Amino acid sequence: MFGKRNQPPIKSLIAQGSCIEGNLKFTDGLRIDGEVIGDIRAVEGTPSILVISESACVTGHIHADHVIINGRVMGPVHASELLELQPKAKIQGDVSYKALEMHQGAVIFGQLRPTELSEVGDKPLLKLAANNA
Numbered sequence: 001m002f003g004k005r006n007q008p009p010i011k012s013l014i015a016q017g018s019c020i021e022g023n024l025k026f027t028d029g030l031r032i033d034g035e036v037i038g039d040i041r042a043v044e045g046t047p048s049i050l051v052i053s054e055s056a057c058v059t060g061h062i063h064a065d066h067v068i069i070n071g072r073v074m075g076p077v078h079a080s081e082l083l084e085l086q087p088k089a090k091i092q093g094d095v096s097y098k099a100l101e102m103h104q105g106a107v108i109f110g111q112l113r114p115t116e117l118s119e120v121g122d123k124p125l126l127k128l129a130a131n132n133a
């Protein structure tokens with residue numbers, strides 16, 4: 001869904017030093033450098049991107065199309081398209097995603113659940129070279 005050119009613009013920022021208590025809904029893009037205590041959800045029907053920076057801390061559920069995490073998240077994360085976990089990402093909660101990119105150093109304390117399991121059964125089986133004899 002997202003190429004480098006098709007990403008929605010980041011129009012909102014929660015700056016470092018800010019603390020928001022309550023649920024958030026956003027459109028397009030949201031960058032969090034501060035702290036959020038509550039659920040964060042992108043409005044459905046339009047492409048969305050959520051960036052949680054190295055200095056950010058989120059306690060609550062996260063739902064967006066494209067989620068990039070390099071900070072701390074305590075709660076489940078649902079990325080309907082792409083989940084990018086950068087080196088300093090720390091997640092305490094279950095994670096669901098369509099596509100996952102995880103850098104060395106990222107940590108998840110929870111279960112990983114791909115959202116489209118039907119594709120796994122459609123892939124051809126691989127055979128070991130040793131079994132061909």
